[in-house]
Amino acid sequence: MTLAQVLLRERSRTLAATVVIGALMSGCAEAPEGEREVEGVRFESEIVTAADALEISYRVVNDADTDVYVIDSVPTYANGAPQPASADTVYVLGSGGSRAEVSKRVFAPPDDKTFAQMPAVGWVKLAAGEELKRAVRAPLPLEEYRPFADDSVPELPSAVEEVIFCVGVLDLSDLYAEGVPADLTGLAHSDSAAEAQQIVCSEPEEL
Secondary structure, three states, X not given: OOHHHHHHHHHHHHHHHHHHHHHHHHHXXXXXXXXXXXXXXXXXXXXXXXXXEEEEEEEEEEOXXXXXXXXXXXXXXXXXXXXXXXXXXXXXXXXXXXXXXXXXXXXXXXXXXXOOOOOEEEEEEEOOOOEEEEEEEEEOOOXXXXXXXXXXXXXXXXXXXXXXXXXXXXXXXXXXXXXXOOOOOEEXXXXXXHHOEEEEEOOOEEO
């Protein structure tokens, strides 16, 4: 075997190992993507780690040719009763490995459970050409808050080393072919909602 052949074989082995390592890493921590791709939606965000909280600012721009609906409020409860919506209420869950996901989005409900009343999220309508700017403050250390207390939603890791922030953007043209009713301000977690959702996420931020 010539020297060139040896070098080529070693390079191939190195590339293969790199691919395997990359696949393993992405399997450990991977941002959610959602089941719908809404072309023309842009997302920008910044996560700043302060002494006692994550200070998150973000912007969603709708350059698509259709209205979209950006998840803007997550339900909270006290003693089983719904509480007024707060801009700072977010879901906090695992995202694989030592990564946490802080988010405002919808989830597909578990297959084997029934609910007397499914939790509902609120949205902001974003017409074509419009943009939305928001800021969120998530206290540290992060405290788990999941829509469903079962293994359908990943648990927050015990030691969080990095975090991503995600927002759900809904294209409801399939669900409401005649247009979304003007008095509708949100929807419950459901398979159909999850199928209409694109999830946009920040880059990971180390804690």
